Amino acid sequence: MPQKAIDEEKRTVRGTIFDIQRFTVHDGPGIRTAVFMKGCPLRCPWCQNPESVRKTPQMTYFPMQCVGCGSCVKVCQQKAIRSTGKNLVEKINLTLCNHCGECAVSCCSRALQLIGQSVSVEEVSDTVMKDSLFYQNSGGGVTFTGGEPTYQPEFLTEMVKHFKKQGLHLVIETCGMFPWDSVAEALSLIDIFYLDIKHVNDEKHQRVTGQSNAIILENARRID
Template identity: 45%
Template structure:
């Protein structure tokens, strides 16, 4: 099978309504060059498979213990005792030494409760299309379609191109959800197969961008301008992170930049910060750095909306 038609995903979500118009199927790919402090999908960052440990789902070593038996490196050993809400009693769970783990995934294959699971899955374009085709009626009735997201999908741009090409050959509406941090040459390869770019803008100051997402913003802004010049339709998405990118100065600079892109920008969507993905960090043995940050209030979100609208842009919240 052609390797360009096989990609690595973290999930396929059906009946989504937040990532483009209408009812959609979202295909979420692994791999991202950015490390946004507020990322709600840490499992999407690494391109390679990672093993997640969801302690609360463990049924206990006395009931199972299969993972200890198959681990070839000694990364899994007997661990502490915890009270299980499912078992209604105290159980002994594993201790997971990630420094010894070779990510073979054998433990995830024998774990009956999926307390240990792989964050990635290899899948072909044909397999994805089988899922997508099941919901064609919903797309037609709602003017929906398919959204390819991540991670940053352009990390796997060759696979993305094949997937988008197949979707367009079947006359499906296609959105590409991107951070803008990829080579322009790669965007040119997929441009003709995308109906709407969902384009993220995190911060207009390049030094702050480097601090908050791990990379400067010049490439991101340059690609946005190139997409606009190429006639692409764009929905700009701006996460509102209190104390990090929600100052009036940055919101005005963002509105001004979006306005400069002209008719390419069909809509600006501002997204309030949330902590829904924070628990995933612990499962992956990673640290979440915004534990104490609270979501922005309704009044502040409306203020951001008013500022951006003052530049002649259509804006929605959420």
């Protein structure tokens, strides 16, 4: 494939994130930007970011913020939202909901929010590189977290290569549940690994997360 075509293909690689937090100081050395990626193979009951488990965007509802304007019911073409007599949202039928986000756009009080958005590497970079001076002066950089960053291997790899070319310090927070070869190139460029092993006992690990820890422990041995 010609180099021009390869470069064009890289520009079209997209992934799903649910947040980019600037000026974080707890996710690695220095001042950092944390990129929160959607999707995780584990189902930990204590998950700090349960909205990250599903890989695709999803609708969420915060009932205390609903002001009863009824705009969401009017714009929902799937008829997935049921309201009370005072227009307060009573229920969202997730079987009917296609997570298009139109109701969230119409919601003036942000009671309805679409968690997750499709972005390109360049779009993430536009936010991350705003603070490049802070990274340089503090020894900071970018932290890939989630969710499980390796759950989107192609997108993670392209982001890692992009930011490494910018000279940034890179950290990944991972549960370790991934095929090594799928992200080997990205991992070779990571400066610090934060590996969160849920339990070393396989039976207990399966009971609380729904997955065996065999591949996790194998990957832990490969990180040097």
